[in-house]
Amino acid sequence: MSTMPDADRIPAGPSAAQEPAVELAIRTEHLTKIYGQRLIAVNDMSLEVPRGSVFGLLGPNGAGKTTTLRLLLGLQRPTAGRAEVFGKRCGPNAIAVRSQIGYLATNPKMPGNLRPIEYLDLLGKLARLPQEVRKPRVSSLLRAVGLLGATDQRIQTFSTGMCTRLGIAASLMGDPPLLLWDEPTAGLDPSARRFTLDLIRELGKTKTIVVATHILSDIDQICDHLGVMHEGRMIFTGSVQEIQRRIRRDDVTLELEGDPENISRLAREVADLEGISARHSATRAVVVRIDDGRSRSRALAEVLQHVDACDLSLQAIHSGYNATENAYLQLLQEDEAHGFQR
């Protein structure tokens, strides 16, 4: 199913994306979708997704992720702005665009009366694949997603995980160079989730993939680029490294064992040290923030001396824990705080 060699992949951030050499898989300009003059689902969104990237479209529920994907597919019409996929304009009758896209909906709805082979064969016909291509591909995809044992069952008897696997196979039926997967891990058990993430990693070597999700740990594992949506707007686009760089990395969390009174005392004593602030965050944890300009190692050495002095035992020490999640939450907070400036 290879469509593009690894050499063509462009691990670029937004600044690089503006260079003419970068080939774009998706490009939107001022894309806006307003439902019935009441709800702004997508708000003036300009987005560029480099070809060959695994792009995480991140945002809370109702942020406009699904609407964005449906606009790209031509299932919905934009109120304003435009969207292009591989340079072709999206729209309801844009067959050429949809032939380049493999779409996986959240908990995909499929014709329940069909069996998996019949369903994939139907999709192969919709993609105008000749029989000699269609039949072997149906078989290889069913094997790849682990549904060979369920070929005699009707889709209506499938579990959520099986439906998602079949949806994944369906999105790959036309061997498209671009995959739009909407919350592909929603409702999956841990093994199915692991399977899906591994598959995205594997497919990401040869295809452009956009994964819309609000599960941050998935993004951390599979994506090289990110877009964060909030209330219909794209509030950040760039590489995963860039978003992680945005948060303060001078936080250190100490997990301690000992008398809670002593832990509170430690927090107070550390907070009195020069260039260091501290707070007792959880029952047995203290978050220490080291100001800019202070040596992290010296500051930490001083803090650890106080740990001993307070008769506490250090269980673990974390720095920048779940950076993407923190960065994401920080972005959302900043966006909400900006008010009219948005």
Add this chain to the structure above:
Amino acid sequence: MGSSAKTSHLGMKMMPYLAILEHDLRALWASRLVRLWLTATAVLTLFLAASNWTQFQDATLIASLLFPYLVFPWFFVVVVLGVSPVSGSRAEVLADGILSRPVSRTEYLLAAWSARVLLVLSVYLVVTVPTIALVVLAKRPVPDDAVTIFGIVSALAVVGLVLTFLVSLGFLMGTLLRKPLLAAVVLVFIWYPIGLILNVFSLEELSPISLSRAMSTQLRQSLREADTAPKSSVDAEQADAFARQVDHFLSVFSSPQPQPTATRPEFFEGGGFNDFSLLRVILGYGLPTLMAVALATLFFHLRDL
């Protein structure tokens, strides 16, 4: 070689249309509504044929067999079948499963419409054609009737056209209104007083009741009669009648209606039904059918999924 390549190209082009058509036909055939309808229509047809076997002449008996397709309840079943493809829970399956693939909305709509028309006509013909053949060929204790092959074919075609129109009307409503139940209810309220509505536009000859009353006459019509009739005068008469109907139709919307002169005999006056015009019926149902499909395509194209 060139011809085969051309065929193959055409085959590839038509592949999505044919795939959706086949899929929809299979789904419709699997539905309880269709199976119940087929059973009910077969039982009713056999019942009508058996109960009137020794009473009615061929034309009257055949007309009585065709009557249920023009009135409640079969019209309702046909309308419901037309409503379903792009409304209700099906819309989600449609968006996720079919329209997110390389298929145009026009292709999908035409395939779904064709599937419904094919299914409705199949059910109708599968039941009526053998029964009509039995009625015509069997020796029954009733006086001979002058039913013609042309008359039977044209009567079947007229009812088939009305059914196609009903499917298309349901199709249009299903596209306009997202809730299938609401669309079906609206259609019932439109179709029930259709005689009254057509009367306003002087189109009462197109009403289902008028059609069913004229059916016996049409069944006795031969192709030669239609051919040998003074053609120019028939054409002129039909053109004149059609023009009058169009004028009247437009005048209802544009200006106060002129006082009726009442010089022409009323349609079907005296029960002779000799001025039944196949052409006007074909135009009267054919044009709205095409219009309904075109409007459904337009509305569906503009609609978000």
